[in-house]
Amino acid sequence: MSRILAKRRLSEEVYRIEVEAPLVARERKAGQFVIVQADAEYGERIPLTIADADPGRGSISLIFQAVGASTHKLAAKEPGAEIVLLGPLGNPTHIERFGWAVCVGGGIGLAPLHPIVEALKAAGNRVTVISGARTKDLLIMQEEMQALADEHLVVTDDGSAGRKALVTEPLKELCGQSPKPDIAVAIGPPVMMKFCAEATRPFGVRTLVSLNTIMIDGTGMCGGCRVTVGGETKFVCVDGPEFDGHLVDWELMMSRLKSYKKLEDEAHERCHLEQAAERLAAGGAR
Amino acid sequence: MSDLSKEALAAGARAALEGIEGKALSPKDRLALPVQDMPCQDPVARGQNMHEVAQGYDEAQARIEANRCLGCKNAPCVSGCPVRVDIPGFIAEIQKGDFAQAARVIKRTNLLPSICGRVCPQEGQCQAPCTLGKSLKSIDKAVQIGRLERFVADWERSSGAAEAPAAGHATGKRVAIVGSGPAGLTCAVDVRRQGHEVVIYEAFQKAGGVMVYGIPEFRLPKELVRSEAGVLESMGVRFELNYLVGRTRKLRALLAEDGFDAVFIGAGAGLPKFMDIPGENLVGVFSANEYLTRANLMKAYDRPRAATPIYPSRRVAVLGGGNVAMDSARMALRLGAEEVHILYRRTREEMPARAEEVGHAMEEGVVFDFLSSPTRVLAGADGRCEALEVLSYALGEPDASGRRSPVAIKGSEKVLPYDTVIVAIGNESNPLLARTTPELKVDRKGHIIVDERQKTSIERVYAGGDIVLGAATVILAMGEGRRAAAAINEVLQ
Numbered sequence: 009m010s011r012i013l014a015k016r017r018l019s020e021e022v023y024r025i026e027v028e029a030p031l032v033a034r035e036r037k038a039g040q041f042v043i044v045q046a047d048a049e050y051g052e053r054i055p056l057t058i059a060d061a062d063p064g065r066g067s068i069s070l071i072f073q074a075v076g077a078s079t080h081k082l083a084a085k086e087p088g089a090e091i092v093l094l095g096p097l098g099n100p101t102h103i104e105r106f107g108w109a110v111c112v113g114g115g116i117g118l119a120p121l122h123p124i125v126e127a128l129k130a131a132g133n134r135v136t137v138i139s140g141a142r143t144k145d146l147l148i149m150q151e152e153m154q155a156l157a158d159e160h161l162v163v164t165d166d167g168s169a170g171r172k173a174l175v176t177e178p179l180k181e182l183c184g185q186s187p188k189p190d191i192a193v194a195i196g197p198p199v200m201m202k203f204c205a206e207a208t209r210p211f212g213v214r215t216l217v218s219l220n221t222i223m224i225d226g227t228g229m230c231g232g233c234r235v236t237v238g239g240e241t242k243f244v245c246v247d248g249p250e251f252d253g254h255l256v257d258w259e260l261m262m263s264r265l266k267s268y269k270k271l272e273d274e275a276h277e278r279c280h281l282e283q284a285a286e287r288l289a290a291g292g293a294r
Numbered sequence: 295m296s297d298l299s300k301e302a303l304a305a306g307a308r309a310a311l312e313g314i315e316g317k318a319l320s321p322k323d324r325l326a327l328p329v330q331d332m333p334c335q336d337p338v339a340r341g342q343n344m345h346e347v348a349q350g351y352d353e354a355q356a357r358i359e360a361n362r363c364l365g366c367k368n369a370p371c372v373s374g375c376p377v378r379v380d381i382p383g384f385i386a387e388i389q390k391g392d393f394a395q396a397a398r399v400i401k402r403t404n405l406l407p408s409i410c411g412r413v414c415p416q417e418g419q420c421q422a423p424c425t426l427g428k429s430l431k432s433i434d435k436a437v438q439i440g441r442l443e444r445f446v447a448d449w450e451r452s453s454g455a456a457e458a459p460a461a462g463h464a465t466g467k468r469v470a471i472v473g474s475g476p477a478g479l480t481c482a483v484d485v486r487r488q489g490h491e492v493v494i495y496e497a498f499q500k501a502g503g504v505m506v507y508g509i510p511e512f513r514l515p516k517e518l519v520r521s522e523a524g525v526l527e528s529m530g531v532r533f534e535l536n537y538l539v540g541r542t543r544k545l546r547a548l549l550a551e552d553g554f555d556a557v558f559i560g561a562g563a564g565l566p567k568f569m570d571i572p573g574e575n576l577v578g579v580f581s582a583n584e585y586l587t588r589a590n591l592m593k594a595y596d597r598p599r600a601a602t603p604i605y606p607s608r609r610v611a612v613l614g615g616g617n618v619a620m621d622s623a624r625m626a627l628r629l630g631a632e633e634v635h636i637l638y639r640r641t642r643e644e645m646p647a648r649a650e651e652v653g654h655a656m657e658e659g660v661v662f663d664f665l666s667s668p669t670r671v672l673a674g675a676d677g678r679c680e681a682l683e684v685l686s687y688a689l690g691e692p693d694a695s696g697r698r699s700p701v702a703i704k705g706s707e708k709v710l711p712y713d714t715v716i717v718a719i720g721n722e723s724n725p726l727l728a729r730t731t732p733e734l735k736v737d738r739k740g741h742i743i744v745d746e747r748q749k750t751s752i753e754r755v756y757a758g759g760d761i762v763l764g765a766a767t768v769i770l771a772m773g774e775g776r777r778a779a780a781a782i783n784e785v786l787q
Contacts (some may be wrong), residue, residue, distance in 0.1 A: 009536070031542050048499040050593060052601035078601050092499045094536045224592065224602075227497050227538060228724045229507075230584035231566045236575050241568065246726060260575055263677050267577045271603040278598060 009048070009090035013067055019145040021073050022116055023083045024059070030066030032058075032095045038103060038127040039218065039250055041120070042095030043226040044070070046081040051092065054078055055223045055233075057120030057195075057249075058096065059149070071119035071148060077275035080283070097226045098249045101216070103127045107190040110182050110213075111157075112138045112175050112204055114196025118149045120218055121195045125156050128193075134158050136182060136189070140175035140196070144168035175200060176207040183211035191216065194253060198262050205253030217253035219244045222267060235261045300333035300349050307354035314361060321364055325426065329435050330359040332650075337657040341627050344511045344595055347654055348412070353391075356445040360388035362426060363437045370423035371439060376773035377480075379403050381420060381439055388442060397450040400443060401459065405483045405525070406476065406772065408451065408518045411444025413509060413617075414769045415648045451521060458528045462489030467786045470495065470554040472539045472727075475503020476768040477560030477759030477775035479522065482531050484779030490555075490786060492531045497538040498591065503562055504760075505768070507591040508583070510621050512628070513651070516590075540730040549754060556754045556782045559742060560775060563760035564724025568717050569613065573671030578605065578679030582614070582622045582718035589625050607631045607714035611682055613668065614638065614718035615645040616765075620652060622716045623660045631714070634660050639667045639687055639700040665689070665700065669707060671715060681711050720765045727761075739764065748778035756782060 014026040032042060036058050045051035060069040074083040085091060101124050109128045113121035118139055128135050137157035141147045142165045154160050161178045162170025171178070175196070182189055192215040194204035201217040208215045221233040221244045233244035238255035242248065298306070307330060314323070333349045334340075340347050351359065363385040371381040380399050387396035400407045414420075420439045421427060427436025450456050467490045471478045474496040486492045500506050502519040527533065539545055539561075548554045566581030568574050585604070588594040592602035610626040612619050615638040623634045636655070638645060641664045645652060656662065665687040674680030686706035693699040723740035735743045735751035741764055742757040744750055750757050758774025760766055 031537075035542065035544075045499060046601070050596070050600045052592070052603075081601070092536055094497060094538060094542070096541055097538070224584060224587050225497065225507075227541075228565045228726060229562075230587055231568070231581040232584045234575055241575060243565065246565070246724075257575075259677075263577055264575070267605065268603040271597075271606070275598060275601065275603070 010093040012085055012087050012089050012091065013065075014087055015085070018071070018148050021075065022071065022146065022148060023074060024069055024071045024148075025082075025085070026067050026069050027091065027093055028066060029068050029093055029095070030063075032093070033061040033063045033066050033068050036061050036068065036096035037100030038123040039101030039120070040096035040098050041220075041226075041249060042068070042070070042093055042097060043223065044082065045092035046078060046085065048092050051081070052078040053092075053224050053226070054082075055097070055220060055226060055245075057218065057220065059119035059122055061123075071116055073116050076272050077279035080276070080279050084283070094226060097245060099247075101127065101193075101250055103131050105132045107133065108136070108187070109133045110136045110138065110179065110189040110192045112140070112179055112192065112194040112196070112200075113149075113153075114140045114175055114194075114200040115142070115146055116148065117196030117200070117218075118147070118153065121193065122149050122152055124193055124195075125153065129156055136161070138163065138175050138178050139170075140164065140200070141169075142166065174203070176203050179204055180207045183208055183213050189213050193217075198258065198265065201253060202256075202258040202262075205256070205258075209254055215253040216250050217256065218249045219251060219256070219261065220249065221261065221265065235264070298331065298333070300352075303331055303333050304352045304354055307352070307358045310358050311354050319361060324362050324364055325429060327358055327362045329362065330355045330438060330441070332438075332441055334654075337659070340512065341658050344628060346515050347512050348650075350448055351441055351445045353449075356388055356442060357391065359438050359442055360385045363389070364425055366425050370425060371420040371437070374420040374423050376419065376769045377404050377776055379420075379443070384446060385437070385439075385442060388446065393446055393449045394453070394455055396446045398457070400446060401457075404772070405459065405480065406522050407443045408447035409476070409505060409514060409522065410769055410772070411440050411442075411447055412514050413767075414440055415767060416440035417649050419769070451518075456525065458525045459483060459487055461486050461529045464491070465489040465786065467491065467555045468493070468553055469782060469786075470539075470548045470552070470557045471560065472545075472557065473497075473503055473560040473562055473759070473761075474501040474523070474533065475505065475560055475562050475759060475771060477771035477778075478503065478558065479526060480772040480775035481558045481560060481756075481758070481779045481782070482526055483529070484776055485558075485782055486526070486529050486531050488783045488786070490783075493534055493554075494526075494531060495534045495537045495539050497536070499535055500591065501533050501535065503560075507587045508618065508621070510586065510590055510625050512624065513621065538726075540727045545727060545731045545734070545755070555786055556756065558775070558778050558782065559727065559750070559755065559757040559761060560759040560771065561724060561727060561761045563721035563765050564726075565722040566717065567720045567722055569668065569719065571668060571670050573673060573679070574717070576671055576673050576679045577677065578713055579671055579715045579717065580605065582612075582618045582716050583721070585622055585716050586618070586625060589629065595629060604629060605714055608633070609712045610634045610714040610716060611668070611710075611712040612636045612716045612718055614720075615640065615647060616718065616720070617647045617651055619718035620647045620655045620660075622718050624655055624658055626714070626716065627658055627660065635663050635712075636660055637663045637666050637668060637682075637684065639665065640697065641665060641689065644697045667700075668715075672709065679713060679715055681709050682715060683707050683709050721760070723761060723764070747781040748774055749781060754785065
């Protein structure tokens with residue numbers, strides 16, 4: 009089990025936790041993820057990408073959005089609590105000196121994008137970062153991105169920060185420049201990654217995406233994470249998590265993500281009721 | 295399998311026992327004793343619960359069954375056992391009523407008897423060459439060795455008299471075991487007995503490998519696996535859970551930096567195979583690994599307590615004919631499916647599943663569609679699995695394995711409604727260790743190549759179980775773990 013060292017609420021729904029995991033902190037590379045489970049007996053195993061690591065402190069940082077019952081349970085854990093954590097999993101991002109890299113992060117996708125931007129910079133690339141979110145409050149890792157990126161463009165759906173636009177708009181503009189970017193990396197909600205891939209396709213800019221699918225073991229054993237890429241079945245956990253966005257069958261991938269939607273909605277509702285009841289009980293005792 | 299209740303079977307055995315008490319039995323007397331049926335939960339009732347189906351012999355049943363054993367000098371049964379348990383030896387102790395001594399005899403070569411007694415395919419191993427079965431001209435009438443082994447193990451555990459094997463004097467040598475399934479646990483025990491320090495690395499949050507994620511509670515209660523792992527802990531074996539060798543730490547680092555003198559890899563089979571037919575990635579299509587792991591390890595049957603969901607199914611097709619297919623089908627029934635079919639390309643004779651599991655599945659109402667196999671998965675309006683197109687087969691000439699190979703009947707395709715498909719056609723090897731350890735040699739199928747002593751292409755690194763054999767059985771994995779342990783103990787002398 010791994011101990012939570014610190015927890016910070018970044019916005020209404022977004023949390024950052026620092027977890028004691030010295031071996032993961034030492035071994036992890038950009039692009040890799042971990043599987044976490046709020047409790048070993050009844051918890052659900054969920055994959056989360058590593059946002060940052062501190063080998064000196066022996067810890068890694070995870071950023072997640074409390075969107076369902078399991079992420080809410082994780083969010084309710086306080087420093088000192090222990091969780092199941094396995095990793096680092098998946099293949100590291102292939103990093104080389106591409107030249108000019110455009111990195112697009114949407115919402116909490118900015119978290120896993122961070123180590124990739126860092127590695128691309130370290131390899132000597134010129135890196136343009138596009139940070140996007142629904143609204144200003146949901147923009148994360150902005151200081152880090154500002155410090156790392158050669159150019160940093162910010163967009164929000166509602167215009168509360170940066171330009172009022174979708175990430176695909178500046179992405180298209182950059183692809184239209186001459187010379188065009190040598191590579192694009194897009195991490196965020198599946199629909200955003202899909203449209204980023206569509207945006208770069210006409211320009212022939214290779215676009216890496218990082219998929220976050222349903223997983224159980226994260227080691228290749230269950231096949232729950234399988235996706236169709238270029239007509240072939242791939243396992244996100246052992247073949248990915250990064251794939252060529254132009255080859256991913258997005259409709260199928262998004263449909264698979266919703267496999268348990270009804271059950272998850274019920275569990276989420278129940279979780280809210282339970283947490284509300286706990287709050288009431290705690291208030292009553294006071 | 296019997297229609298009689300546990301009580302009725304026990305009463306019958308007690309009556310038979312009174313008839314032989316104090317008598318010296320001739321081989322003819324032994325041949326005349328009735329084979330003892332396994333008491334089982336009622337098929338209808340058990341379809342609604344996760345409790346173990348087979349309930350085990352009581353003392354009277356065990357003693358009658360044991361007295362059927364002729365105690366053959368040449369012990370053909372022993373040669374059928376991959377770990378060479380002294381079968382006539384432990385059965386003789388049951389005959390005497392000394393169950394504690396029977397347990398000691400078994401444990402000399404098999405530390406997991408409560409598990410093997412339940413999951414070994416005895417009809418193809420120890421019970422196949424049994425003289426009694428041959429004399430009575432029926433494999434079903436062989437001495438029920440597995441049931442006796444289970445009885446002894448359960449007796450020992452419930453009597454509280456279970457004795458952990460002693461660890462040898464500390465040698466100062468350290469052995470890392472990768473994977474806590476049957477191969478790893480067996481290797482760990484044998485190495486620990488020699489006094490070496492042992493650490494078992496397990497990727498999941500619980501120890502036991504396939505015994506906790508794959509084999510269901512109704513066939514192998516998880517309490518047993520916990521208790522067996524507990525025995526190892528009491529011997530001083532350390533478990534490191536949530537640790538994936540190859541990723542959390544490279545295999546090489548265990549030897550070069552972490553001070554291990556040898557490593558045993560028992561990482562298991564890995565990647566599930568799919569049929570490679572259109573529509574196989576649709577929602578509603580699962581590998582048996584995923585389906586069973588959700589239900590077993592993640593306890594999805596216990597929603598809402600468990601957070602892991604399982605797909606709500608009405609009509610389920612399970613593809614395959616092995617134990618895993620039986621487990622998946624029976625699990626789907628217990629999780630509320632209205633109709634569960636097993637689609638198998640050949641016939642019952644060719645099915646690799648344990649006879650008892652096939653029988654149990656049939657009793658519980660699983661429908662067997664022999665000589666049929668799907669050609670594609672069809673989506674409904676919601677984009678999810680809605681039907682299977684199924685092709686019929688006929689049996690043709692025997693193939694290289696001696697099994698008659700199925701031949702497709704042209705134009706026999708039918709579309710049948712299924713909302714869930716569970717693919718249980720085996721596993722490919724997990725590429726992870728090989729990928730992160732380039733000097734580890736694997737064959738074309740990705741299985742780790744070992745010599746006759748289980749040694750891999752790397753010095754002081756051994757491997758065994760499904761990662762070497764492909765999908766095999768618990769007991770074969772244990773046999774390999776044991777062989778590797780012997781080699782490791784020799785090298786570390």
